[in-house]
Amino acid sequence: MTDSLHAEKILILDYGSQYTQLIARRVREANVYCEIHPYDMSSADIRAFAPKGVILSGGHQSVYDHNAPELNETAMQLGAPVLGICYGMQLLCRHDGGTVAPADRREYGRAQIQAEQPTPLFEGFLDSGETTVWMSHGDHVEIPPAGFIINASTPNAPVAAFSNLERRHYGVQFHPEVNHTENGERLVRNFVLDICGCHGLWTSGGFIDYAVESIRQQVGQDRVILGLSGGVDSSVVAALAHRAIGDQLTCVFVDNGLLRLNEGDQVMQTFAENMGVKVIRVDAEEIFLSKLAGVSDPEKKRKIIGHTFIEIFDAEAHKIDGARWLAQGTIYPDVIESAGAKTKTATNIKSHHNVGGLPEEMNLKLLEPLRELFKDEVRQVGLELGLPRKMIMRHPFPGPGLGVRILGEVKKEYADLLRLADDIYLEELYASGHYDRISQAFAVFLPVKSVGVMGDGRSYDYVVALRAVETKDFMTATWYPMPYELLAHISSRIINEVKGINRVTYDITSKPPGTIEWE
Template sequence: SDFDSLFYGFPKKTSVWESHGDTVTKIPNNFITIASTESVSFAAVKHNTRNIFGIQFHPESSHTEKGGLLFNNFITRICKIPLVPKKINVEEIIQQIKEKVGERIVIGAFSGGTDSAVAGALVTKAIGKKFIPIYIESGLMRQGTIKRIKRVFPKLLGMKVKIIMAKKNFLETLKRVVDPEQKRKAIGKLYIQLFEKELINTPQAHFLMQGTTYADFIHSKGTKHAAYIKSHHNVGGLPKDIKLELLEPLKYFYTDQVREIGLQIGLPKDVVFQQPFPGPGHAVRILGEVTAQRLEKQVLADAVLVDEMKKSKWYEKVFQCWTILTNSKSTAVKGDTRFFGDVVAIRIVNSKDRMSASWVDLPYDVLQRISTRIVNEVPGVSRVVYDITTKPPATMEWE
């Protein structure tokens, strides 16, 4: 390639990620084709005399082998802008929190996951005892979460985490709700209502801290040019008349950056590198209505999966693994008796930033053990299937 080419330093062939419904079938005058694929004739084009380029693939996706080099070439060789390495300045983040909060009180929406743990640790370092971490036990989190909250996080934050028991509230709120968007919004609204009730005990509270990341904002169309994909209960799912001002110290950082911040402020690796878990929890992993019985099945199936992943030493090798209680049923035979039972899906992926993901080629013997245990240990399950769809086109969650 020419020195000032978009593809300077590229091999003659490279893999890129195409995921679009529309395609350019004819290019304007004065443009030439500089790259193509088997299915896209004009994968990349440039103007004959001006520095105008167009591409029909996703260089930002980790599935595009040389995406970073393409951005580098565009910035440095075409736009002539020098790249200056920028490190994450944790002290600057802490100072920004101090300046924004001042002497006011912050209530922390604390789930125990990586994002809220890092956000909570930053806020604690910034304002100390003016921060009140609260964990709402919705019943929608992974098995053992509340025990871990009680055991681990008071040491990390230097203060107790207040726990609000609200499983019945969430099950009541989710009655007859089947639409995924309505689920997320109902959960977001209830979370806020419960936090606002805490204002009675802490009337001087002004802020609600959340571990919202940049990926959450993009999926919920939190930026001007982002496409709407789905609501996150702590972004698009929040009610408009919220009484507390949001404090989101991680909202401009991706997952890998959040983890870097966590390590810089001294959080243990098992906290920083734990698997992400959605705020709405198992509610968006149960297709259809969330009932106490269906929730129990999903929690148990997920616990079996996690247990087997840890036993086989695969849990630490993947970005995320979980089960989905689908709204499908299939025929099975147990004890010489035919029954029509639930189908459970397994999703295991690797990803750097949650914006794209690849399914994990798990050994068959591990899959077999997971499947056998779920079918035998979770009541009413007839079949287990493995999701081998990448993101994109699929999202991480089924809902």
């Protein structure tokens, strides 16, 4: 199989920055394939990867710290262009003979950089004058290496960017990958296209052709099963696999009773009725709710929901003769996080929303056609495959579903009330045009009652909280400034139309300190 899609690659060496995935997303936005690997990637693997360019990420340490990550010498010996970002710039400076020193003060947040001597890396980004960038450093380049041009400066960082055109070594003290840096994507694009000479071969259409051919070659005449949740990732896998192998694919849709209003019917309509995909629907609401009875701890609820799904899916899978493959919606951030967990650099905040850990005795080979894609790339592939835009572009929904949007114990009464309230909320966001401006919005059921007045009588009913946030990367988020008139209208509809709810609140907590989901 000819693989022009991966013919040009950028290697991103990770030095522990919280922004490393954002670098990769910026490279992919320029239609260039890239991968993130640890800074100590082996020499053999680097040479086999054969990158057209190398990007050194930022990191939280000082280059002077004991056991601080060192520059990968093999990456430097390739002769490919190198771009160092923040910590990566400082490593590059020391490697090429310059000096790094502690700054007079730590520079964190927005800063204005002043253009000095321009080079092609900064064309269209910082041609002259000033621009706003995002800084996050305590050390800075004090004396650049011989032969380097100073491209930009700030009062606190006299060498905010430098270049050596002969060696093709470039460094920026700021973070072009974050949205706070104005037009930072242009700088990344200049590096991968103009300096590294890539041609933008990484496209969603090309990926679909490549993935379809790969699935056919991997699977042959075998049968494939897929746990279809109705979420973006599993839906795109279903559409992709169906295009590749047709009736060899069987999807198992486990309705756990914790989905949004009418979601189960919508999944069946999209896949079984409109696309002709074989889907087995399992109504498992009673099983899930009985196992969740009396359980309030969020982590325990997650584990119960995950294990119960596995049991039911396993039982259904055994009924499918000739199944040799299990298709999963694993995407690239999952792959990166798994690698991080192996190196013990990741902190566990809460269990991952994806359900994993299927029994080994199933003895199925894994088919993961999306494991190279970021979520925005998955969505684009889904749209090109013809999936409904409303399904593909909808906000994230946790794997445990309403199980983690009902605080405390999960009961059918609570789930039914929440479904209705959430549906009204989202309906009004769509109608008002605010849905697409918001990154994630949902209602949360609070298991407390409050006194109210309904008509001429006293009510004593439940409370829901509405949540809406804006974010680019879901690592940080700000609460969405919903218009008061819209909030009042949504609140009025929920209280009037959902019998059992008499109070609506709006969550104005950003992340951090809060998380986006309540549990």
